[in-house]
Amino acid sequence: MTAVDMGIPVMPDVFAERVPARPDNQELIDRFGRTARDLRVSITEKCSLRCTYCMPEDGLPAIPHERLLTADEIIRLVTVAVQHLGIREVRFTGGEPLMRRDLEQIVAGCIRAVPGIPLAITTNAVGLAHRAHALADAGLSRVNISLDSVDRAVFTRLTRRDRLESVLEGIRAAKAAGLGPVKVNAVLMPQTVDGAAELLAWCLDEGIELRFIEQMPLDADHMWARAKMVAAQTLLDALAARFTLTEIGREDASSPAERWEVDGGPATVGIIGSVTRSFCSDCDRTRLTAEGTVRACLFSDRETDLRVALRSGASDDELAELWRGAMWNKWAGHGIAAVNFTPPERSMGAIGG
Numbered sequence: 001m002t003a004v005d006m007g008i009p010v011m012p013d014v015f016a017e018r019v020p021a022r023p024d025n026q027e028l029i030d031r032f033g034r035t036a037r038d039l040r041v042s043i044t045e046k047c048s049l050r051c052t053y054c055m056p057e058d059g060l061p062a063i064p065h066e067r068l069l070t071a072d073e074i075i076r077l078v079t080v081a082v083q084h085l086g087i088r089e090v091r092f093t094g095g096e097p098l099m100r101r102d103l104e105q106i107v108a109g110c111i112r113a114v115p116g117i118p119l120a121i122t123t124n125a126v127g128l129a130h131r132a133h134a135l136a137d138a139g140l141s142r143v144n145i146s147l148d149s150v151d152r153a154v155f156t157r158l159t160r161r162d163r164l165e166s167v168l169e170g171i172r173a174a175k176a177a178g179l180g181p182v183k184v185n186a187v188l189m190p191q192t193v194d195g196a197a198e199l200l201a202w203c204l205d206e207g208i209e210l211r212f213i214e215q216m217p218l219d220a221d222h223m224w225a226r227a228k229m230v231a232a233q234t235l236l237d238a239l240a241a242r243f244t245l246t247e248i249g250r251e252d253a254s255s256p257a258e259r260w261e262v263d264g265g266p267a268t269v270g271i272i273g274s275v276t277r278s279f280c281s282d283c284d285r286t287r288l289t290a291e292g293t294v295r296a297c298l299f300s301d302r303e304t305d306l307r308v309a310l311r312s313g314a315s316d317d318e319l320a321e322l323w324r325g326a327m328w329n330k331w332a333g334h335g336i337a338a339v340n341f342t343p344p345e346r347s348m349g350a351i352g353g
């Protein structure tokens, strides 16, 4: 049994010296027996909010225009991932994907190139009200919306922007456009745990599935501290004071969210315990940054540049082979619990969550 099977986070260098040869396999396999089927594509570093657990107050340094993947390049790489590498689901993220005016064009182009592929976005929903129908018409299947609090003052402090009303309008518009089932993600913070039951009650009223995410050390300001983060168990205790929760487990093995039925169901609440209940051994993700580099793990700064290869005339087969090589070297686990853990250089908004 490997350390990954046992759920033990492993620091990467332990394995760095002895990477076995990759077997002949067309999919995105790694040396720990995992296969990536879920692609996250960051399409911008820009954002309309400044969540304290993610972005610096002044935003991320702008990616020079010539380094950013164009819509056509994103469509080409998504097509390679689906047609050559076995990717089954694609999610656009950022930064904030709605900051790109050509998001509808990207979605429509991907659907034309690989009809039927489920396409989703993770968004803060600011301004979504004006685009939800166009995105649905372009072929978007689903949206995950990030909302940490329905208390305007708490929301404004956490995001450093007074935009709660725009987010709520965006959620209503996504539902009306049929971009469902709409899911809401909330990062667990000391400022939000007291309002967690209120957020859950609001989501239950709206018929929205809510998932809490443990805060990871991926903030640009490097303020994360294990001692200060709110653990999944603390949240469960807080919710149990108001709701009856019955554990029902994960939807499937690769789903990061553990789920509980609320008050006898059918509504559920999910918790993604990235830190205290790590699920690295079942991870099925591969990531493409807005600059066109493959990242095998959120926490690994090792990246493989597909943009340069693509712009130098690489064929689809060559791009696919580079991508396979990047994933074969994926680490066993994020290693947050290790004493010598250091956060990655890129913050969450610069990778794409």
Ligand code: SAM
Pocket (backbone or CB within 6 Å): 047, 053, 054, 093, 094, 095, 096, 097, 122, 123, 124, 144, 145, 146, 185, 186, 187, 213, 214, 215, 216, 217, 218, 219, 348, 349, 352, 353
């Ligand atoms: N701007 C979009 C949004 O907020 O949904 C997409 C990008 S955001 C980086 C993607 C997801 O990462 C969001 O659900 C956000 O809450 C989450 N996230 C950001 N920083 C995080 C952190 N330090 N720990 C855990 N989740 C984080």
Ligand code: SF4
Pocket (backbone or CB within 6 Å): 047, 048, 049, 050, 051, 054, 055, 094, 095, 096, 124, 146, 348, 349
């Ligand atoms: Fe922007 Fe999303 Fe990061 Fe918040 S979590 S700052 S909305 S990218």
